[in-house]
Amino acid sequence: MKKDDPCTGVCQxxxxxxxxxxxxxxxxxxxxxxxxxxxxxxxLSRELQRRIQQVTKQDIR
Structure with missing residues (x-):
């Protein structure tokens, strides 16, 4: 993974x-x-944190 790539290796x-x-x-x-x-x-990077929070909130419900 490159330092400017937002990939965390989770891929789900x-x-x-x-x-x-x-x-x-x-x-x-x-x-x-x-x-x-x-x-x-x-x-896109500015949008990604919001998306991750939204996906994890759905998982909690």
């Missing part, structure tokens, strides 16, 4: 949202990560 996907429980990205976002512009990576 939420069936409802399609987000990874480890990094918060969708499968298509994971595949496109290396080709994304720095601007797009930064914008």
């Amino acid at each position: 996907f939420d069936n409802r949202t399609g987000w990874c429980a480890g990094c918060g990205r969708t499968m298509s976002e994971i595949k496109a990560w290396r080709k994304m512009t720095p601007y797009r990576r930064t914008a």
